[in-house]
Amino acid sequence: MAPGADEPELQRDLDAGEDSDAELLRRVAAGDLDAFECLHRRYVGSVYGLALGRLGDRGGAEHATRRTFEEVWRVAAATAPDDGAAARWLFSVAASAIGEQAGESRSDAEDGWLTFRVHAAVAGLPEAERAALELAYWGGRSRGEIADALGLPPATVETRLRSGMARLTVRLGELR
Amino acid sequence: MIDRPPDLDALIDPRVQGRERDRYARVHDLLVRAGLPPELPEALARPPTFGLRRLRIVRPPQ
Numbered sequence: 001m002a003p004g005a006d007e008p009e010l011q012r013d014l015d016a017g018e019d020s021d022a023e024l025l026r027r028v029a030a031g032d033l034d035a036f037e038c039l040h041r042r043y044v045g046s047v048y049g050l051a052l053g054r055l056g057d058r059g060g061a062e063h064a065t066r067r068t069f070e071e072v073w074r075v076a077a078a079t080a081p082d083d084g085a086a087a088r089w090l091f092s093v094a095a096s097a098i099g100e101q102a103g104e105s106r107s108d109a110e111d112g113w114l115t116f117r118v119h120a121a122v123a124g125l126p127e128a129e130r131a132a133l134e135l136a137y138w139g140g141r142s143r144g145e146i147a148d149a150l151g152l153p154p155a156t157v158e159t160r161l162r163s164g165m166a167r168l169t170v171r172l173g174e175l176r
Numbered sequence: 177m178i179d180r181p182p183d184l185d186a187l188i189d190p191r192v193q194g195r196e197r198d199r200y201a202r203v204h205d206l207l208v209r210a211g212l213p214p215e216l217p218e219a220l221a222r223p224p225t226f227g228l229r230r231l232r233i234v235r236p237p238q
Contacts, residue, residue: 033225040223045213052214062217070224118210137207142186161187162200169199172206 021086021124029077039090040069046120047094050112054098064101068094091116114175121171129164132157181208 019027019038027035047068051061071093072080081089091113122130135146143161147154184204188197 037223044220044223045216048216048220049213058217062219065220066224073224114206115210118206119213122207133207136182136187138212140180140182142182158187158189162192165188165200165203168203168206172203175206 018124018126021090022082025076025080025086025089026082028073029080031077036069036073039072042124043090043120044069045123046116047090049119050091050094050116051098051101053112053115055102060101064094064098067097067101071097087117087120090120117172117175118168121168124171125164125167129160129167132160133164133168136161 019035021039021042024035024039024042028039044065048061048065051064051068052058055061055064068090072090075093079089080086094116122133125133131150132146135141135149136143139146139149141149143154143157146152146161147157150157182204184201187204188200192200
């Protein structure tokens with residue numbers, strides 16, 4: 001891991017051995033159910049969060065989330081982008097399903113994009129990095145408290161936090 | 177729900193400075209702005225699978 005490296009090198013190092021969203025979507029488009037499951041794991045929290053924020057009820061949000069993934073599977077081969085804009089495409093599929101659930105003819109709100117993108121990027125991190133970052137940011141714990149919770153030395157926790165944040169730097173590069 | 181946003185200095189050694197720290201600070205800001213994700217219902221823990229194959233639309237030949 002080299003968090004201080006230039007970003008193209010950082011991206012190459014960090015992405016080695018992992019499927020990008022675009023690659024997963026290409027495989028889903030080809031009918032690969034394992035890729036669909038992986039994409040679901042990466043995005044289900046983001047889609048559900050977006051739906052709950054817009055609809056305000058858990059049952060409706062659950063239905064819209066399920067509809068989103070059925071639609072992803074249904075139309076991926078016909079309409080999914082092949083230019084790396086996978087997250088944006090998934091967001092638009094989710095926004096349509098949520099708008100449909102809300103009884104709207106269309107949904108053009110950009111509200112929720114940042115949250116959607118960040119939550120999906122965190123969900124796509126390697127488990128060790130994700131666990132440390134979730135405890136820090138969504139559990140409110142310090143480095144020492146995370147070390148206690150995970151049974152690791154504080155230095156290892158910091159290494160995981162730094163590598164996770166370096167990976168997020170690359171994946172969330174378009175957000176400001 | 178957490179009471180206050182985490183302090184970057186409590187997570188990353190303050191002696192890490194320069195471009196590297198700027199990167200961490202930017203991601204820190206995005207994580208704080210995104211906030212806590214909602215708890216996922218058990219029913220969404222697995223992807224829908226029933227009838228997926230018959231739902232499929234394929235791209236027409238070019």
